[in-house]
Structures are given as structure tokens and as C-alpha cells.
Amino acid sequence: MAKPAASAKGKKSNEEVFAGFQTLRSEQRQLANKISELEMDLNEHKIVIETLRGVDKSRKCFRMVGGVLVERTVAEVLPELENNCEQLPKALNALEDQLTKKGREINEYIEVHDIRLQRVDRDPTEAEPEQPSKSNVLVASG
Template sequence: MSPLTYFLLLFSSRIISFFYREKMASKSESKEPVNEQVIANMYGAMRSELNQIYSKITELEMEVSEHSLVINAIQPLDPSRRCYRMIGGVLVERTIKEVLPAVQRNKEGLEEVIARLNETLEKKKKEIVDFETKYKIRIKKSDGDAKDESSKKEGSAQGVLVGPASSSQ
């Protein structure tokens, strides 16, 4: 098993176990959040988690793109030709015949992890939408937009008002 395949399996199992623990923890909590600050904090954590999933998907898609470039570059070459491959931080000399299948397997593994992350992303989006609906969460707009909207929607149902998620996390 190549180091990248091992990493992908380890990484995907950690992500799955993380989300499983989160799901079990949220099911075991029978208490409803008590105040708006707790709700806002929970919502912020959910948004942060969503952003982390997005960034991991983007990172892995870049790796898939790099794998595709390598495959396209070495596929038309003579299979007995020498090439070099980085394995665990060590550059090793191999032939294209040995390297090409390994790179293709790694690319397929990355694509599987991306598919799982996309499924998790969709579940998390649904969970956030349900949370927003349950607690009537509205996203605070910028000052100019907020003035226009507040004059239109005075007297609407109360809910939790949350600022935009910061992208610095």
C-alpha cells in the first residue's frame, strides 16, 4: 500500500469518525439551547465546520488535478523509461510502467474521498438549513443593506440574528 493510499484511508476514516462522533453527540444532547448566544455559537460552529469541509474538498480537487497532469504527461511515454517519484519525502527512481498505475490508483482514491466529503457536505448543509428554520436565524447584512431591509420587515417574527461567518478560520 502506497503512503498516499494509506494517508487517504486514514484521513477518510478520521473524517467519518469525526462526523459520526458529532452526530452521536448532537443526538445525545436532549437539552435545547437556552439563549440566543448559545444558539449563535452553535450556528457559528456549524458554519465553520461547513467551511472546513469546503476547503478540504478544494484542496483534494487540486491534488486530483495535479495527478491528472502527471498521468497525461507520462502516459504517452515509453513504459521502460526512468522517472522519479516522491514517496514519503524521499525521491525514488522507478519506471513509468511502475509509477503510472500507482498514480492512477492514488487519483481514484482521492476522487472517492472527495465523493464522501461531498455527501457529508450535503448533509451538513441540510442540517444548517434545518437549524436556521428551527431557530429563525437570519444573517445580518452590511450596514447599507440592513437599513433597507429593516424598514421593509419591521414587525416580522423574532429569531436569532447572526453575523456573517468569518473566513479567517
């Protein structure tokens, strides 16, 4: 009697294991996307800082703050940008550490649950026989 209960639980646990793995992978992708976004922000900050350093400090400039375009002077904006540029690498390092930990967590999850990864596009010969059976012929008579 213990075996049928274990096999029923096994199917459910396989689905739960898969869902847990998908969740971990999703979190890993989100971290990687955030890192990429912050790297682009850092590069943009550097470009803008270099541009504004060669401009008169009393000149008007515009900055997007929370989705609102704000008019300021270069003297007001430049220190804020430099501060942000100093803080972004710290945030990037923290996110990279989180990404590394998430990778380790995924590897441990794979080992604990004995997950084997397979690629979908691994065997193209299986897809070839299906293609002719799905194709349709259209004949137009004029």
C-alpha cells in the first residue's frame, strides 16, 4: 500500500520540482536582466557626465525624474549624476553576488532533485517527418 501512495506523491512532487526549478530560473533571468539594465544606466551616466563637464555650469538642462521631465542647471544635475555613477557599481556588485548565489542554488536544486536538462532543438530529425504531413497544397484555378 505504501508504493501506490508513493508513486502518486512522486508524480505530484515531479510537477512541484519542475515548478520550483522554473521559479528559480525565472528569478535568475530577472537578476540578469536587472544587471544588464544597470550596466546600460551606468554607461549612459558616464556619457552624460563627460558631456556636461564641458558645458557652462549655468546652462539649462533637463532630467527625467520619476517619469517627469525636470528643468535644472548643469551645476545642479552634475553632482547628482556623479553620485549616481558612484552608487551604481555597488548595486551592480550586489546584484552579481545575488546572481552567483542563485546559480549555486539552482545547481544544488538540480543535484538534490536529480534533474536532467535536455534541449528542445537537440534532435532535428524528429521534426522532419512531421513537416510533410502538416503541409497543405493550395491550387488556384483562374
